[in-house]
Amino acid sequence: MTKHDHHIDEVFMQRTFELALLGKGNVSPNPLVGSVIVHDGKMIGEGWHKKYGEAHAEVNAVRSVEDKSMLAQSTVYVNLEPCSHTGKTPPCADMLIEHKVKKVVVANLDSNPLVAGNGIKKLRAAGIEVVTGILEKQGRELNKRFFTFIEKQRPYIILKWAETSDGFIARENFDSKWISNEYARQLVHKWRSEEDGILAGARTIAYDNPQLNVRDWSGRDPVRIVLDRFLKLSTKLHVFDKKQRTICYNVMKHEEHTNLSLIRVDESDFIRNVVTDLYKQKIQSVIVEGGAATLSMFIENDLWDEARIFIAPQKFGKGIPAPRHRGTLVEQQTIAGDSLNFYRAG
Ligand code: AOF
Ligand code: ZN
Numbered sequence: 435m436t437k438h439d440h441h442i443d444e445v446f447m448q449r450t451f452e453l454a455l456l457g458k459g460n461v462s463p464n465p466l467v468g469s470v471i472v473h474d475g476k477m478i479g480e481g482w483h484k485k486y487g488e489a490h491a492e493v494n495a496v497r498s499v500e501d502k503s504m505l506a507q508s509t510v511y512v513n514l515e516p517c518s519h520t521g522k523t524p525p526c527a528d529m530l531i532e533h534k535v536k537k538v539v540v541a542n543l544d545s546n547p548l549v550a551g552n553g554i555k556k557l558r559a560a561g562i563e564v565v566t567g568i569l570e571k572q573g574r575e576l577n578k579r580f581f582t583f584i585e586k587q588r589p590y591i592i593l594k595w596a597e598t599s600d601g602f603i604a605r606e607n608f609d610s611k612w613i614s615n616e617y618a619r620q621l622v623h624k625w626r627s628e629e630d631g632i633l634a635g636a637r638t639i640a641y642d643n644p645q646l647n648v649r650d651w652s653g654r655d656p657v658r659i660v661l662d663r664f665l666k667l668s669t670k671l672h673v674f675d676k677k678q679r680t681i682c683y684n685v686m687k688h689e690e691h692t693n694l695s696l697i698r699v700d701e702s703d704f705i706r707n708v709v710t711d712l713y714k715q716k717i718q719s720v721i722v723e724g725g726a727a728t729l730s731m732f733i734e735n736d737l738w739d740e741a742r743i744f745i746a747p748q749k750f751g752k753g754i755p756a757p758r759h760r761g762t763l764v765e766q767q768t769i770a771g772d773s774l775n776f777y778r779a780g
Contacts, residue, residue: 492529545585739779761780
């Protein structure tokens with residue numbers, strides 16, 4: 435392969451990422467997948483996975499090609515290895531083989547144990563040339579939620595908090611309002627709309643009575659996840675208003691209501707049991723919004739992937755210290771005077 439071919443592959447792969455992103459918010463817990471079909475250097479079709487349970491990206495891309503006879507001389511770009519299993523839809527690898535496509539170019543192998551390299555094997559066994567690993571790192575990043583969910587059997591976990599420049603997350607009376615500015619708050623609402631679940635501990639819910647929904651941004655509301663071991667929270671709190679689904683993890687009892695599930699898990703290893711159950715509930719990603727004890731519990735148990743931390747210029751002098759972590763700083767922004775630091779675990 436020449437350097438030129440490699441560059442062309444990257445350009446088309448980049449396009450599959452753009453298409454894949456159009457599925458954001460509608461495909462979880464499936465991956466974001468886009469596909470482009472190229473004939474003689476020209477794009478003749480494209481498609482993406484639009485909705486959970488519906489057609490995969492390659493199927494939509496092939497459908498979009500007017501003259502199907504051109505497929506035999508075409509290259510199919512897809513950011514995820516074509517599937518080899520019959521799930522809610524038939525295997526994409528078989529469909530590509532039936533159309534006798536010439537070549538398939540992939541960014542990432544599918545970690546789903548039902549696929550895991552079998553899609554590529556099937557294609558090669560049928561005599562189709564397969565190239566893998568094009569923009570692999572970007573592809574892993576695009577589907578960080580999917581890969582974490584399927585490889586670690588738990589949601590992708592984002593921790594979020596605001597601290598003062600002297601390292602406090604709240605005052606001594608647990609008042610934590612007004613640390614970050616209003617632009618930061620709007621950004622947080624955008625972030626809420628991007629994840630399947632939003633989680634908070636009992637103390638935060640009792641003190642702040644948060645709604646845990648999306649108001650300052652347009653987008654869907656995440657499932658609210660409340661940790662209340664002994665079911666001490668008042669049912670009059672916003673999170674129990676049944677306007678949006680709430681799961682309340684506890685060690686007392688199991689009960690199902692419309693838009694409210696009380697789920698009992700074992701007390702030993704509580705937080706691990708919670709994330710394991712979230713996997714069973716197909717919640718692919720969670721943003722954890724507090725408070726200090728809950729955030730620290732995720733950190734101490736190594737159950738986190740990202741931390742997004744606002745640092746406001748003000749000082750409290752004393753109060754509840756911000757959680758400590760050993761993440762790696764990957765990005766820094768400034769939002770109207772507040773710093774915003776992005777960390778990755780490890
Ligand atoms: C692809 N292209 O666009 C997607 C794939 O239940 P199903 O049939 O929708 O299968 C879901 C699994 O298929 C998912 O976990 C992942 O392994 C793969 N998703 N594969 O080739 C796609 N969405
Ligand atoms: Zn498929």
